[in-house]
Amino acid sequence: MNVVEASGLGKRYGGTWALRECSLAIPAGHVVALVGPNGAGKSTLLNLAVGLAAPSAGAVTVLDGRPPGSPDALDGIAFVAQDTPLYKNLSAADMLHLTRNLNRRFDQASAEARLGELGIPLKQKAGKMSGGQQAQLALTLALARRPRLLVLDEPMAMLDPLARHDFMAAVLTAAAEDGVSVLLSSHVLAELERVADYLVLMSRGRVQVAGEVDDLLASHRILTGPAAEASKCADRPVVYVRRAEVQAHLLVRATADDPIPPGWEAHPVGLEELALAYLREPGAAALPGPARGRDAEPSEVTK
Amino acid sequence: MTALAVPARPVQDASLRPVPWRRMAWVTWRQHRFALTGVATLLGVLAVCLWIVGLQLHHAYAAALACHRSGSIACEGLIGNFNGMNKVLSNGSVLQAVPALIGAFVGAPVLARELETGTFRFAWTQGFGRWRWTLAKLVALAVVVVAAAGALSVLISWYYQPYFAAGNETLSLSEVSPFAAGLFDLRGVALAAWTLAAFAIGALAGTLIRRVVPAIIVTLAVYAGLALAAGIFLRKHYLTPLVTSKLNLPETAWITSQWGTKGGKFAFAGRAPINLLEQFCPPSAVGPGKPSEATFARCLGHHGYTLWTSYQPASRFWPFQWIEGGWLLALSLLLIATTVLLVHRRGT
Numbered sequence: 001m002n003v004v005e006a007s008g009l010g011k012r013y014g015g016t017w018a019l020r021e022c023s024l025a026i027p028a029g030h031v032v033a034l035v036g037p038n039g040a041g042k043s044t045l046l047n048l049a050v051g052l053a054a055p056s057a058g059a060v061t062v063l064d065g066r067p068p069g070s071p072d073a074l075d076g077i078a079f080v081a082q083d084t085p086l087y088k089n090l091s092a093a094d095m096l097h098l099t100r101n102l103n104r105r106f107d108q109a110s111a112e113a114r115l116g117e118l119g120i121p122l123k124q125k126a127g128k129m130s131g132g133q134q135a136q137l138a139l140t141l142a143l144a145r146r147p148r149l150l151v152l153d154e155p156m157a158m159l160d161p162l163a164r165h166d167f168m169a170a171v172l173t174a175a176a177e178d179g180v181s182v183l184l185s186s187h188v189l190a191e192l193e194r195v196a197d198y199l200v201l202m203s204r205g206r207v208q209v210a211g212e213v214d215d216l217l218a219s220h221r222i223l224t225g226p227a228a229e230a231s232k233c234a235d236r237p238v239v240y241v242r243r244a245e246v247q248a249h250l251l252v253r254a255t256a257d258d259p260i261p262p263g264w265e266a267h268p269v270g271l272e273e274l275a276l277a278y279l280r281e282p283g284a285a286a287l288p289g290p291a292r293g294r295d296a297e298p299s300e301v302t303k
Numbered sequence: 304m305t306a307l308a309v310p311a312r313p314v315q316d317a318s319l320r321p322v323p324w325r326r327m328a329w330v331t332w333r334q335h336r337f338a339l340t341g342v343a344t345l346l347g348v349l350a351v352c353l354w355i356v357g358l359q360l361h362h363a364y365a366a367a368l369a370c371h372r373s374g375s376i377a378c379e380g381l382i383g384n385f386n387g388m389n390k391v392l393s394n395g396s397v398l399q400a401v402p403a404l405i406g407a408f409v410g411a412p413v414l415a416r417e418l419e420t421g422t423f424r425f426a427w428t429q430g431f432g433r434w435r436w437t438l439a440k441l442v443a444l445a446v447v448v449v450a451a452a453g454a455l456s457v458l459i460s461w462y463y464q465p466y467f468a469a470g471n472e473t474l475s476l477s478e479v480s481p482f483a484a485g486l487f488d489l490r491g492v493a494l495a496a497w498t499l500a501a502f503a504i505g506a507l508a509g510t511l512i513r514r515v516v517p518a519i520i521v522t523l524a525v526y527a528g529l530a531l532a533a534g535i536f537l538r539k540h541y542l543t544p545l546v547t548s549k550l551n552l553p554e555t556a557w558i559t560s561q562w563g564t565k566g567g568k569f570a571f572a573g574r575a576p577i578n579l580l581e582q583f584c585p586p587s588a589v590g591p592g593k594p595s596e597a598t599f600a601r602c603l604g605h606h607g608y609t610l611w612t613s614y615q616p617a618s619r620f621w622p623f624q625w626i627e628g629g630w631l632l633a634l635s636l637l638l639i640a641t642t643v644l645l646v647h648r649r650g651t
Binding site for chain 1 (some may be wrong): 321326334420422559
């Protein structure tokens, strides 16, 4: 089952494409990190997936081919928007009551228990809570709906490190215990590196990389060798070249079994390193199936 | 961490019934209780004022009616007392603000606040569904404000009743045309209909403008424009006016235009021009004292002129009420439907 499936998806605001030619199939059962710099189109993609926006081009479906915003899609997806909008003049108890009234399922007992554990009084008004408490309340409301897919847009932007840790712990618990698929966006990969097992990397309105983290790491190597011989490695797809004085570091698409040119060393790559390399090279892409840009001529970035 | 595990996930299937409409009642009340309490307070205060002053008014009317030896100084005093109370509430123009305020402060924020604060992203991604959410809220609030306005207009009708009683004129008591500007739209079904229209204008303005304060201002402006246009241009054309050459129309008739003819040909519009009066009806011809319009008309009649008056008789009050209520209801439904459609279709 795919929780989100897009083909040729595009969204234009005025004359600007916030998202274009996005084709994507995110399988269920993952914690998906949607990463990219500000303005990369992450929020646009999420808004399209939860039915808050309509596509300008292409199509998107959720939860096995359902149109976003349809009753079944709304029922199965819980969305926590950026800055966790809540009704500021309502208390936590009122927010629970309101969400219960607006949904077919609502696990009141677990929601109350969670707020109790978090030390958020039920009578506290949402507007009087700290950023962390508001985010936790929003997450509690979302989880109590027992969704199949939890979508979080920049959930940790306003949180301090401790609150981030608690927040992610709650998300991962839900993913592990209930099998909820999670799709969360951030412009900081480091936030998600340890929790995500599926990566979608976006920049400038396009999807650059999409795949399971383990597969991505297994299919990329860093090659280190003499700078003068960097062209020797040109027979395999090079994502990115970093040239120091005498040594060159190349990120290439290769597995551990691929042969290495003489005089070169191969190392496994870290997720953050991989993501940064792709973001620096917007022409490069690593997508399931044939993807444009794989053979693009890498430009040199010297340091 | 909390154990969120459940034994079995509920079966998802395409035929799941939607969340029941009635669940929105609590949501709507919880989110709009301050606005609704405000409306209740405003209308409550107005109702108490109308009740207190209205009782005095009815007493004054009863006293003036019961006064024997009409023409005596005592009776003149009682009549003057009753007639003078007409000025309370400035002939109803104070109450004209009621629909506008309800529209602006209840109607405009319904969607504007959600859009301004971003909470629509919460509300519209819940299982209830966004167009159902919009429709449920608007209908629930509309029913409440219309019912409140309807109740107030019953009280207002009672309050002004003495001024509309037939026969006041012969007793030299104030008698007001039921079409009087500022009173017509407070009685019958008009107040409720105007309140609904103001609410619908507010809801649509809020959806389009997406900010609370500008939406309130625009709602007030649009409502005022519509109310003025209806009163000045529209209302007198609801039914074809009656035309008469009679000179003693009751004071309650709504005169829409006057003109004169001579020998079947148009002679002048409006009142008889001064030069005509000077020519045919000098003071010597009409007798001493300040001549009335009827005197002039009679005088001109002797010279072959006929004065025509087109008017709406007071008996058309209810047809006019239903016509005004009807088009306002149609307009309101159109505006509410547009709002729901905009929300349904909107890409953020």
